[in-house]
Amino acid sequence: MKIKAIAAAFAATVLTPFAMAEDQSDWALVIHGGAGVIERGQMTAEREAEYRAAMHAALDRGEAVLEAGGSALDAIEAVIHGMEDDPLFNAGRGAVFTAAGRNELDASIMDGATLNAGAVAGVTQVRHPISLARAVMERSRHVMLQGEGAETFAIEQGIEMVPPAWFFTERRWASMTRSLERLGLDLPERPEGAPELQGVDHGTLERDEREHRFGTVGVVALDSDGNIAAGTSTGGTTAKRWGRVGDSPILGAGTYASNASCGVSATGTGEYFIRLTVASRICALVEFQGLNLQDASDQVIQDELTAMGGDGGIVALTPSGEIAWSYNTPGMYRARQTAGGDPVVGIYGDED
Template sequence: MAPRWALVAHGGAGSITREQLTPEQETAYREAMAAAAEAGAAVLRAGGSAMDAVEAAIHVLEDDPLFNAGRGAAFTAEGRIELDASIMDGRTLAAGAVAGLTTTRHPISAARAVIEGSSHVMLGGEGAEAFARSQGLEQVDPAWFFTERRWCSLEKALTRQGLPVPARPAGAPAEAAGKAALVHEEGKYGTVGVVALDAHGDVAAGTSTGGTNAKRWGRVGDSPIIGAGTYASNKACAVSCTGAGEYFIRLGVAHEICARVQHGGLSLQAAVDQVVQDELTALGGDGGVIAVAPDGQMAWSFNTSGMYRARIAEGEPLVVGVYKDDP
């Protein structure tokens, strides 16, 4: 029997190999992915909606300094944190997205608030920040998002490019502490995302990111773009992406996968593999996707050496993966 509910989560794809991760790092990432999946599963077990499950699971990842989303996000070339997120309801096709947030603790909640508190789909910059405040969403000092490892990565990137290194952010801690010291520099892609199917047969998808290290000029990737980094439809599936955003935008990866399920009759795994392994690779992009369908199919696919990921469904055990050869 197909599961009544299911959830898949990712914590980013990139250069992730057994040689690069210490045992402590691997354990930390596996535990973090399990915690996020279980947070979403708790909502679904209780009969909650796919949208609620996606938001709850992404909250866990946005608060975890291991990931490039929320706390632990990558810095811009100017030494700022600029956060992007999107969420979509497969039942209604309602979608919300935000870009360039700097003080909102949970960007995924701001994206959902765009659906519920406005007539728009996507808000950016100072307007998105003002909207998030108007909706009563928790605000934090920008220093709350700071992690030492991400700052060091910025310094190295700017030095390689011959660009000036900005002053250390005001209020930033002097030393790395706790989990932040375990951050693995997986490359550019630490985006997080969750897709879910609830007991009502509805699917939803959400994605949250800090963008690329040392990004400039207000760069926005695929994560807040509906159809590129996030898409959900009860007629097909729900998809969340992570990777080289410019390529995902050009291919419209999330929507393309849904279209192949809905109109091409492909299985979910065949659709994600076809788009990621064949077309994304041929275009020169790398990264990965997760997906879930209304009939309970779950899938993931990535063309990098690893992707932090987890899946769980009614009647099925939690599965957590990091490397290419994990289950």
């Protein structure tokens, strides 16, 4: 989806959409907070304001790191930390529940300069899965850890742990309950340590379920050294079963970064993103077929993913500062900023 051209800091000419000058080494940042049936008139003004504020706050965290000369990896971790602690998003404290009544969290991170990467799946007591994914990348000889083994590694590395009840939110529990009732499955016991039962407005709940079908959060960052990195964190899908793992912790599907092409973070129906290897596919179109980032993103999301019956979206960024996002859902929480530029936050499809 095409975005109006922006001006780079101190530049005197108008650049192509989302692009900075080739020799410019300033930073850039693009973020998503999930895609879904997000439509005008279906969200209260108060809730919309909350999401816009949360996306602006995410940009602020990334800007603070990058403006100070920090790395793209540091910026990703800072941005996602806040989103993992924000119950608005399906990551960390706002994560959805599995059919067993658990919050099982996935995350991944990738360094475009080295192609090093780390990922975790199915963790239940790690406050910031994105930090654990980075620890896997930097402090182990592996790329992906899962479940109890990942949490053992987290404890050994001093990663912050919290009780499972830390992630509990009433609306996510109610959403899981509704899903299991529709499926005719037994309801799990309320988690130990969860607050006493609170009422949930079912109109709001139905709207939330439409809007947050894909609530993954993700970031791609470019630092002043010209390096890109990408990271993604999620609670998965409501009422998922049998240890299901989606695309978010899978390199090439939900996350990918290479200084030779681009960085991508995805959100959507993970099974399709895995089968299509969405993130690396976009980067391959840029690197090997010479497509610009927006065209590559649209080809994969608007054409290939849609043809398969998948839905969701991505945000992407090149080492030259070209930014793109593309989604085939009615809306996606998204934001971008470049050095010296104004922040841009979007929710609905008609804001592009």
